[in-house]
């Protein structure tokens with residue numbers, strides 16, 4: 001039987017031919033956790049008295065939610081995890097100066113065809129390179145850390161096709177929001193989405209990562225881009241070697257298919273208080289904005305910072321604007337290309353590699369009555385701080401244009 005990417009990956013990982021609905025035990029290629037959930041993972045292991053991991057080289061840990069620690073409790077958690085890393089002799093540990101775990105996984109570890117599990121819902125991000133990547137709770141991740149295995153229900157594969165090329169100021173975010181507008185936030189429950197890109201270079205890895213990242217907002221078990229030339233180029237550029245590509249068999253069967261004509265997309269916005277409350281930017285433009293956040297594991301990559309820099313070059317923002325490249329690597333590249341200087345000159349506050357304001361943690365928590373435009377992935381009540389704040393999710397061009405004008409702005413109207 002011709003297999004989808006989902007079936008191919010999970011058949012290899014479980015050692016038998018799988019079909020949607022099967023409950024399987026799959027071997028994990030990478031098991032990861034961060035500071036906030038890592039604490040619980042280690043606690044579960046310690047309570048069970050287990051002092052070994054299945055394979056040191058396959059455990060990845062990154063500090064991001066509490067980086068740098070905003071309070072004593074966060075610092076305590078990091079101290080505890082550093083001790084665990086030392087005791088176990090884990091080589092793939094990324095302290096507060098590396099970046100957001102999902103971005104670190106994408107840049108340094110994830111490969112086509114792998115099974116990746118991590119203690120964070122946005123683990124779907126690694127699907128951008130064609131890995132079956134799923135977020136899990138701390139107990140499941142503790143079990144996978146110990147055994148190198150996890151149990152899964154094989155999801156039903158659904159195909160999305162991206163045709164043509166996106167227009168000016170249209171990015172991966174608009175594709176993610178289009179899917180949410182069309183299908184709503186719970187449609188893909190029990191499914192995996194496999195995205196085929198007709199014209200690989202027109203939809204680069206940064207855009208793919210945004211869409212995969214928001215796969216969990218669609219409730220999909222995984223959101224994978226079918227590996228192609230762009231996957232190869234990305235891994236070659238970031239790591240210096242060419243990966244082997246895993247692709248679905250011709251004639252593989254999907255439960256359904258949906259096509260997006262990239263050239264027909266408009267900049268979209270998710271209005272409060274739900275990620276699927278999607279509107280065109282023109283429907284909400286003119287609303288006054290108190291703070292703009294450009295960053296997170298959704299949109300903190302080089303192209304996001306580049307777009308913001310292009311819009312803000314030689315101008316001044318009219319509202320608070322916080323920009324956070326998702327990793328050290330992204331910060332460094334943005335700095336070398338002059339984007340950081342542009343953003344600082346425009347009046348933005350810039351730091352690197354933290355979840356920070358995305359989940360209302362620190363570095364720009366939203367206050368009562370405030371309106372925020374954010375490039376992150378969630379906007380439910382209280383997500384970025386006060387229950388009385390309103391968060392509009394958008395792509396980096398809409399965010400930067402809104403910072404420039406002090407109100408929600410269509411970037412096509414100004415640049």
Ligand SMILES: CC(C)[C@H](C(=O)O)[C@@H](O)C(=O)O
Nearest residue numbers: 036037065119120121122359
């Ligand atoms: C803290 C963590 C468990 C959570 C997640 O799993 O997604 C966070 O990263 C988020 O984005 O809300």
Ligand code: SF4
Nearest residue numbers: 122296297355358359
């Ligand atoms: S940046 Fe936001 S969405 Fe991503 S892992 Fe951190 S808190 Fe979660």
